[in-house]
Amino acid sequence: MLQQLFSPSVQHTLDLIGIFVFAISGALLAVRKNFDVFGIAVLAEVTALGGGLFRDLMIGAVPPAAFTDLGYFSTPLLAALLVFFLHPQVERIQLGVNIFDAAGLGLFCVTGTTKAYDYGLNLTASAALGLATAVGGGVLRDVLANETPSLLRWDRDLYAVPAIVGAAIVVLCIRYDALNPYTSGFAVVTAFALRLLAMKYHWRAPRAWNRRSTVSEE
Amino acid sequence: MLQQLFSPSVQHTLDLIGIFVFAISGALLAVRKNFDVFGIAVLAEVTALGGGLFRDLMIGAVPPAAFTDLGYFSTPLLAALLVFFLHPQVERIQLGVNIFDAAGLGLFCVTGTTKAYDYGLNLTASAALGLATAVGGGVLRDVLANETPSLLRWDRDLYAVPAIVGAAIVVLCIRYDALNPYTSGFAVVTAFALRLLAMKYHWRAPRAWNRRSTVSEE
Amino acid sequence: MLQQLFSPSVQHTLDLIGIFVFAISGALLAVRKNFDVFGIAVLAEVTALGGGLFRDLMIGAVPPAAFTDLGYFSTPLLAALLVFFLHPQVERIQLGVNIFDAAGLGLFCVTGTTKAYDYGLNLTASAALGLATAVGGGVLRDVLANETPSLLRWDRDLYAVPAIVGAAIVVLCIRYDALNPYTSGFAVVTAFALRLLAMKYHWRAPRAWNRRSTVSEE
Numbered sequence: 001m002l003q004q005l006f007s008p009s010v011q012h013t014l015d016l017i018g019i020f021v022f023a024i025s026g027a028l029l030a031v032r033k034n035f036d037v038f039g040i041a042v043l044a045e046v047t048a049l050g051g052g053l054f055r056d057l058m059i060g061a062v063p064p065a066a067f068t069d070l071g072y073f074s075t076p077l078l079a080a081l082l083v084f085f086l087h088p089q090v091e092r093i094q095l096g097v098n099i100f101d102a103a104g105l106g107l108f109c110v111t112g113t114t115k116a117y118d119y120g121l122n123l124t125a126s127a128a129l130g131l132a133t134a135v136g137g138g139v140l141r142d143v144l145a146n147e148t149p150s151l152l153r154w155d156r157d158l159y160a161v162p163a164i165v166g167a168a169i170v171v172l173c174i175r176y177d178a179l180n181p182y183t184s185g186f187a188v189v190t191a192f193a194l195r196l197l198a199m200k201y202h203w204r205a206p207r208a209w210n211r212r213s214t215v216s217e218e
Numbered sequence: 219m220l221q222q223l224f225s226p227s228v229q230h231t232l233d234l235i236g237i238f239v240f241a242i243s244g245a246l247l248a249v250r251k252n253f254d255v256f257g258i259a260v261l262a263e264v265t266a267l268g269g270g271l272f273r274d275l276m277i278g279a280v281p282p283a284a285f286t287d288l289g290y291f292s293t294p295l296l297a298a299l300l301v302f303f304l305h306p307q308v309e310r311i312q313l314g315v316n317i318f319d320a321a322g323l324g325l326f327c328v329t330g331t332t333k334a335y336d337y338g339l340n341l342t343a344s345a346a347l348g349l350a351t352a353v354g355g356g357v358l359r360d361v362l363a364n365e366t367p368s369l370l371r372w373d374r375d376l377y378a379v380p381a382i383v384g385a386a387i388v389v390l391c392i393r394y395d396a397l398n399p400y401t402s403g404f405a406v407v408t409a410f411a412l413r414l415l416a417m418k419y420h421w422r423a424p425r426a427w428n429r430r431s432t433v434s435e436e
Numbered sequence: 437m438l439q440q441l442f443s444p445s446v447q448h449t450l451d452l453i454g455i456f457v458f459a460i461s462g463a464l465l466a467v468r469k470n471f472d473v474f475g476i477a478v479l480a481e482v483t484a485l486g487g488g489l490f491r492d493l494m495i496g497a498v499p500p501a502a503f504t505d506l507g508y509f510s511t512p513l514l515a516a517l518l519v520f521f522l523h524p525q526v527e528r529i530q531l532g533v534n535i536f537d538a539a540g541l542g543l544f545c546v547t548g549t550t551k552a553y554d555y556g557l558n559l560t561a562s563a564a565l566g567l568a569t570a571v572g573g574g575v576l577r578d579v580l581a582n583e584t585p586s587l588l589r590w591d592r593d594l595y596a597v598p599a600i601v602g603a604a605i606v607v608l609c610i611r612y613d614a615l616n617p618y619t620s621g622f623a624v625v626t627a628f629a630l631r632l633l634a635m636k637y638h639w640r641a642p643r644a645w646n647r648r649s650t651v652s653e654e
Binding site for chain 1: 504
């Protein structure tokens, strides 16, 4: 077991903040899709907890934390209620939501990687699961809403790369025995900052070279 | 381990009935989507067993009952064959199918909650997994058929609420040490009746307040 | 534990070839959907490893082989890179890709069935998981790309049937104590050949009888 990255209560508070903002993004999509209040709650839960659920299933940590920690389960419901009653106001602060979402991305890619390594996975697999923890909920959200996952689309600002960088820093630190709260925090902040920059400057990833069609199929 | 709600053979028969009617709903959607006979069988299996599979994965009950009980696996194939040869007749008795589907909903939210609790989950998580057992198959069915999940849409009669009420009755009974075949049966019947009423009177759940758009995006 | 079907290194090489060609099919779909380079990599990974992941989750083999074997994880990335830089050339050899895909189908239905049986599942469940191993990745690929799964559509050449036949041969051999490298190889080759024939002669599965509509809904 690696040492705790942060004190347990700090870690738990950070987790809940990340869960909350991911849930907001799920609930907002549900409103845009015209879903009812239960659809909003389901999409909030899935977006917030889906990535961690996937990781926990893969590493055999059952029942997943999402089901054993009451705070993890009830936080998305709170976000769903908030969006249900106040969604024009929530939409107006979309920028704020995006910033917190970037923070959640940075946090979860680091904690996801660490948890996977704690369960005995190798470094590459740990980084892959850290990435999956950070982006999995958003993919599930889009699949349930019957949309092409935002993660995969070329016309979206970079989302996976910041999480990959954060996870890579963590595995490098583990490899060289340098993982501690400071380097972990550095990984979180790096991923967070990269995502903010990607949003500000609309960084995008390239599509395949030599595509023959010039029209957008999507 | 809670005492058995019903005698094992009664329980098993009820399970098979629930699985059968869920499979019918999956097979009918497959026909409407113009799938071939294997698509019909796959959608029947997924609809009937998906909710229970999800619950069993979450609580660590592997291999899931769906794979160890031959009856669970073969019942959906029977439903698929029936729909394959007789689907106009099956569609004509849609009302009957809906009534049995409501019965399956009531039954699975109760047995799903009870099984999750038996595996050591807390009351809230047990109720959530009871709900997931009852509605998960239908969500998977719609995702595979590339449709927006019926569960999430505002223009469908209440489906989640009856299951939530059924699961809530079960956890209240567990909390106050009052779970027995009678109270379990009461929970099943309550969820069943609520779903029937929701279909009869077209009860729907509210959408978010203050949505700005007045057009239906869906 | 059944005896090894093939020598470990032969088996591993075959696995990697199967994973590689499945990944190519995922990457090509991603290019057609106009995804960026990360979308291509994600779809390659999901298509190549999804079926085995599903099987391993169901039989409780966690962490799944996809995460413990570095070759399994990195082969799809190689396929994604190849398609990223050379996709017109890869599309031009579509026939070759299809032939290797058929080989992957034959191989995975046999190894999937064998692995499920090794983990204690009954014969029917083992065959079902063998089928899921062979076709699961393709279904996940289509779900993530927001397409109706090719597996379910009536206007596609038979894909499930060859895998079902291959899995059935394996369980029959197990039942009559005749599973050895020769019979396993025979099952692989039979599934492979059936899929090739289905592509050559456009064999299709029937849709439901007596469908009332005459227009294609899809």
